[in-house]
Amino acid sequence: MAKNSSDMWVFVVSDGTGDTVIAAVRAAMIQFREEWKLRVFREARTVSEVRRVLDEAEKVNALIVFSLVEGEIVEFLLHDAEHRGLTVVDLLGPLIMKVAQRLHVEPRHQPGLLHGFSDDYFDRVEAVEFAVRHDDGANLATLHEADIVLTGVSRTSKTPLSIYLAQRGYKTGNVPLVPGMDAPKELLELNPRRVFGLTVDPGTLLSVRTARLRSIKASSSTTYTDPDEVMLELARARKLCRTKGWLIIDVSGRAVEENASRLIEAYELFIEGQSE
Numbered sequence: 001m002a003k004n005s006s007d008m009w010v011f012v013v014s015d016g017t018g019d020t021v022i023a024a025v026r027a028a029m030i031q032f033r034e035e036w037k038l039r040v041f042r043e044a045r046t047v048s049e050v051r052r053v054l055d056e057a058e059k060v061n062a063l064i065v066f067s068l069v070e071g072e073i074v075e076f077l078l079h080d081a082e083h084r085g086l087t088v089v090d091l092l093g094p095l096i097m098k099v100a101q102r103l104h105v106e107p108r109h110q111p112g113l114l115h116g117f118s119d120d121y122f123d124r125v126e127a128v129e130f131a132v133r134h135d136d137g138a139n140l141a142t143l144h145e146a147d148i149v150l151t152g153v154s155r156t157s158k159t160p161l162s163i164y165l166a167q168r169g170y171k172t173g174n175v176p177l178v179p180g181m182d183a184p185k186e187l188l189e190l191n192p193r194r195v196f197g198l199t200v201d202p203g204t205l206l207s208v209r210t211a212r213l214r215s216i217k218a219s220s221s222t223t224y225t226d227p228d229e230v231m232l233e234l235a236r237a238r239k240l241c242r243t244k245g246w247l248i249i250d251v252s253g254r255a256v257e258e259n260a261s262r263l264i265e266a267y268e269l270f271i272e273g274q275s276e
Helices: 019-029 047-060 071-084 093-103 119-133 140-145 158-167 202-215 227-244 256-275
Strands: 008-014 036-041 063-067 088-090 148-152 172-176 195-199 247-250
Touching: 008 019, 008 047, 019 036, 019 063, 036 047, 047 063, 047 071, 063 071, 071 088, 119 158, 119 172, 140 172, 148 158, 148 227, 148 256, 158 172, 158 256, 195 227, 202 227, 227 247, 247 256
Parallel strands: 008 036, 008 063, 063 088, 148 172, 148 195, 195 247
Antiparallel strands: none
């Protein structure tokens, strides 16, 4: 059936997430002023699923752009689309075949490889979940399962660093050092090479804490932002770190990524030492 350009549909069919095809289609369609509509069919891995896509495409005379690698599915799509008079574009097939010819090897024809879930992916997901559960001194009973534990006074970037490290695959917990309270025994009993004390220059800490109080509309008349109390709080935290043998990381004026790199380097040296 004839359709106006303003009614043009592009159907993306993929045996994975479809992200690669979507990006390619958008890059191509930006060259045209005409309006168009996109519909995505992800994880299409059976003949019946592809047939349903073709049924929908036939209703609107859609252009079909696909990234399917399983031979039987591709053959069915091409044959049935031709029978229905539909236009199809095989985005990856020709490239895969050229690479196979160049390397003299047979491609795997395995769906979803580009966005497959590796062990590393699941390790990172687990690490992020761990960091969320062990943020700000929570769930101390399982803190010993952490690869890295961060500690320090309030507003020394413990949470941002924990989440960043977790995204790199390190199970990270963080425990605040609270004025007037002893550090939790669960923290004190950890291997000192796994614990890192975060500190920051007093001026920066005062600015951050003042901004925090302002954001929650709390009174600024508090020991939380008293310069003398802040200096004393930082000094006590440094003393505890030195006593326990925890490496002190000064986060002043450094990005999260930079501080994380220093932590990871120290932690990996510890792990290497254990394996010797």
